[in-house]
Amino acid sequence: RFNQRDVQRLEKVAELISAFLLQRRTALRATRAATKTGEERQRHNLHQLIYEAIQEGVNVHTPQGGIIETNPACLRILGLTRDQMLGRAFSDPRWRTFKADGSPFLADEYPVAITLRTGLPVQNVPMGIELPSGELRWITINAVPLCNPETGEVEYGVVTMKDVTAQREAELQLSAQNAELGAALAAAEKANRVKTDFMGVMSHELRTPMNAVLSCANLLSQTRLDPAQKRMLGVLDEAGRQMLALLNDLLDLSSLNADKVRIDPQPVPLVRLIEDAAVIWSSDVRAKGLTLSVRIDPGLRAPRMVDSSRLLQIIGNLLANAIKFTSEGGVTIQAWPEKAKGGADRIAIEVEDTGPGVPAEAVERIFSAFEQVDVSSRRRHGGLGLGLHVARRLANAMGGDITLETMPGEGSRFTVRIDAPIAQDLPAGDASPNDSAQTEAEARDVLCVDDNPRNLFVISAMLRAAGHSTTECSSGAEALEVLGRRKFDVIMLDMVMPDMDGLETLSRLRT
Known part of the structure; x- marks a missing residue:
């Protein structure tokens, strides 16, 4: 049991411990306060260091717009001293600022003015500002509000800015370069159109008299000629046909480049078309002592929807190429039906020769315009190097392509594949709608209308040779006058004539 003295002694110890604990608690609080003050000071110093070190300019504005704080980056960007900056408001007339379109900023259009007025941030506003040195500097500006946490009222507006002068100058330079490139491209395209139009006009103007030459040669061949005359006429005809082929290639190229080629699919009996192509080129094959074989799959007996004239032109170009470069052996034409990946009906027509083949490095080049395997080839065989290019472009226009398999020294195999749906409305073996049974022609009275006297002479001569009478x-005006006096069985009108073309003449005739 504790006596009175023990109790007093314990109370004394308790007082000492309590005083010690109170002193310790006070010391701990003081230590904590000192630590907190040090941390806050350290944090403040860190913020100040960041504020002064960042590359973006920073300004702090009062609600009235005056600047109360700025950082070194802002002074560097704007070319001002701290004393010149502090206290200056955004409405100060000394600011000379411009929008991206060159018009000046009004006082209430400044980003910080909008932020102070609305309490909303404003971002990425381009601004041009004239420095005291007279230099124009471009910046992008952001403005954010600092609000009182209790009242929500805007107490300050903080502006950050970034120097984008170099970027803007680069963009302007790039824009100018793009404009120059655009102008150069437009000029090049215009020049190309002029060249294409010129080639088309030139080819047409040359082809018209060349057709007259060939037609007259054909008419002349039907008259009595001695052997020497026949030989000269043969040379004239062969040279004329070569010239016409070159002109046709040039005209086709100009039409393709001008996107004026139109594909007109019609029901076509492919067997007959391919056989016709073989017949057309058979004389050239025989002249070189070659053989010509034709193999057509029975699956192509049904008429197909294709542009017959364009397909015949493609086959003709491939045959011409094969015959030109084959000196011995022969040429083979094969054709068969195919299915595209999507199930569409296609046809494949292959022209194979036993010529020298094509070197691997020239396989793609020979499909380019004005390209041949080498210069010596052009000297030996002639031509402009347009046949394969035109053929592939036409195949592309018909939804297909031309491929080449070749083995140097053994020959080449060109294969054209195009879309060719089966003509459902015509049974297999039927002729195309434009075909009719050939019967002996009756003599007709024909009116020929053409402003070109050569064409008029040739057409009339050919018709008269076939037993018809011509006027x-x-x-067009002369034709209408003649038609007012008499009738004709057939009228042949030139489509393109000065003053009144063929269509207008026909329209007036009908009315």
Whole structure:
């Protein structure tokens, strides 16, 4: 048991411990306060260091717009001293600022003015500012509000800015370069169109008299000629046909480049078309002592929807190429039906020769315009190097392509594949709608209308040679006058004539 003295002694110890604990608690609080003050000071110093070190300019504005704080980056960007900056408001007339379109900023259009007025941030506003040195500097500006946490009122507006002068100058330079490139491209395209139009006009103007030459040669061949005359006429005809082929290639190229080629699919009996192509080129094959074989799959007996004239042109170009470069052996034409990946009906037509083949490095080049395997080839065989290019472009226009398999020294195999749906409305073996049974022609009275006297002469001569009678007119007006006096069985009108073309003449005739 504790006596009175023990109790007093314990109370004394308790007082000492309590005083010690109170002193310790006070010391701990003081230590904590000192630590907190040090941390806050350290944090403040860190913020100040960041504020002064960042590359973006920073300004702090009062609600009235005056600047109360700025950082070194802002002074560097704007070319001002701290004393010149502090206290200056955004409405100060000394600011000379411009929008991206060159118009000046009004006082209430400044980003910080909008932020102070609305309490909303404003971002990425381009601004041009004239420095005291007279230099124009471009910046992008952001403005954010600092609000009182209790009242929500805007107490300050903080502006950050970034120097984008170099970027803007680069963009302007790039824009100018793009404009120059655009102008150069437009000029090049215009020049290309002029060249294409010129080639088309030139080819057409040359082809018209060349057709007259060949037609007259054909008419002349039907007259009595001695052997020497026949030989000269043969040379004239062969040279004329070569010239016409070159002109046709040039005209086709100009039409393809001008996107003027139109594909007109019609029901076509492919067997007959391929056989016709073989017949057309058979004389050239025989002249070189070659053989010509034709193999057509029975699956192509049904008429197909294709542009017959364009397909015949493609086959002709491939045959011409094969015959030109084959000196011995022969040429083979094969054709068969195919299915595309999507199930569409296609046809494949292959022209194979036993010529020298094509070197691997020239396989793609020979499909380019004005390209041949080498210069010596052009000297030996002639031509412009357009046949394969035109053929592939036409195949592309018909939804297909031309591929080449070749083995140098053994020959080449060109294969054209195009879309060719089966003509459902015509049974297999039927002729195309434009075909009719050939019967002996009756003599007809024909009115020929053409402003070109050569064409008029040739057409009339060919018709008269076939047993028909002709009347010639050199204009649409003259034709209408003649038609007012008498009737004709057939009227042949030139589509393109001065003053009144063929369509207008026909329209007036009908009315």
